Amino acid sequence: YDEFHARPGGQMAEQEPERRIDEQILTKEKRVVLRNIGDINPEDIDSYIATGGYDALKKALTSMSPGESARVILSSGLRERDSGFPVGERWLSLAEASAEKKCVVCYASDKEPGISINEILLAGDPHSLLEGMMIAAYAIGASECYLYIPSEFTLALGRLELALKQARERGFLGSKLMSTSFNLNIEVRDGPRFLSCEPEIGVIPFIEGNRASPGINPPFPKSPGLWGKPTFVGSAETFYSIPWIIQKGPDAFSQYGTESERGTKVLALGGKVSHTGIVEVPMGMS
Numbered sequence: 001y002d003e004f005h006a007r008p009g010g011q012m013a014e015q016e017p018e019r020r021i022d023e024q025i026l027t028k029e030k031r032v033v034l035r036n037i038g039d040i041n042p043e044d045i046d047s048y049i050a051t052g053g054y055d056a057l058k059k060a061l062t063s064m065s066p067g068e069s070a071r072v073i074l075s076s077g078l079r080e081r082d083s084g085f086p087v088g089e090r091w092l093s094l095a096e097a098s099a100e101k102k103c104v105v106c107y108a109s110d111k112e113p114g115i116s117i118n119e120i121l122l123a124g125d126p127h128s129l130l131e132g133m134m135i136a137a138y139a140i141g142a143s144e145c146y147l148y149i150p151s152e153f154t155l156a157l158g159r160l161e162l163a164l165k166q167a168r169e170r171g172f173l174g175s176k177l178m179s180t181s182f183n184l185n186i187e188v189r190d191g192p193r194f195l196s197c198e199p200e201i202g203v204i205p206f207i208e209g210n211r212a213s214p215g216i217n218p219p220f221p222k223s224p225g226l227w228g229k230p231t232f233v234g235s236a237e238t239f240y241s242i243p244w245i246i247q248k249g250p251d252a253f254s255q256y257g258t259e260s261e262r263g264t265k266v267l268a269l270g271g272k273v274s275h276t277g278i279v280e281v282p283m284g285m286s
Contacts, residue, residue, distance in 0.1 A: 103225060119155075151191060
C-alpha cells in the first residue's frame with residue numbers, strides 16, 4: 001500500500017507495493033483507516049486538507065463539547081484495536097478524572113516481524129494520526145500527547161516530524177487551537193520496534209525514561225498512567241478511525257462489523273499465500 005512497500009525490519013523501499021490482493025477480498029474492503037493511503041501526498045498538509053483533513057478536529061473544537069465528542073465515539077462502538085476496550089467509555093471515564101494534567105499516548109510498535117501495518121500507516125498518512133490524537137486529547141481534557149514510533153521506521157519518522165511542523169504552522173497545534181481555548185502539544189519518542197511486554201506497560205515506562213517491564217494490566221481509565229497522570233493509551237490504528245467517525249457520524253462506522261465488534265480492521269497478508277499486502281475489511285469477516 002502507498003508508493004512504498006514495507007519490508008521486514010522496518011525498511012522502506014521506493015517501489016510499487018506488493019499489494020496484489022485477490023479481487024474477491026478487495027470487493028469486501030471498506031477503507032476507514034486506509035482512506036488516504038496512496039491517494040494523498042503525505043508530505044504536504046494541503047493535500048491532506050483537500051480531502052477534508054482537520055475538518056473533524058474543527059467540528060469537535062467548535063461544534064461539540066468534549067463530552068459530546070466522547071459520546072459519538074462511544075455510540076460508534078469503536079474499540080481499541082489491540083486490547084479491545086470501548087474507546088468512548090474510557091474517554092468519558094478519563095474526562096471525569098480530576099487531575100491538573102492528563103495525557104494521550106499513541107504507540108506504533110509492532111508485535112511480530114513481517115509487513116508493518118504501522119509503518120505503512122504513519123508513512124502514508126501522518127496527519128490522520130495526529131488529528132485523531134488531537135480529538136482524543138480534547139475529549140478527555142489532555143494538554144500533552146506522546147507518540148511512540150520505532151526508530152527504524154525512518155521514512156515514517158521523518159514524515160511525522162514534518163507533519164508536526166506543518167500542523168504547528170497552520171495553528172492545529174500549540175496554543176489556542178483554531179482560535180479556541182484548547183492548548184495541545186505532541187511529542188515524538190522513538191525506540192525499539194518490538195517491546196517485550198504489552199504496549200501500555202512497555203511504552204509508558206519507556207517514555208518516562210525507565211526500563212520497560214512486563215505487567216498484568218494496562219492503566220485503566222482512572223488508574224495512574226504516564227507520570228501518574230490519567231492517560232489514554234491507544235494503538236495507531238485506533239487513532240486513525242477517530243476523525244472519520246467524528247466527521248461522518250457513529251452510524252457510518254457501526255454499520256460495519258458485527259454486533260460485538262464494530263468497524264473495520266487492517267490486516268497484513270503474508271507467509272504462504274498467493275498474494276501479500278494489507279487490506280481493510282469489516283470486523284468479523286472470515
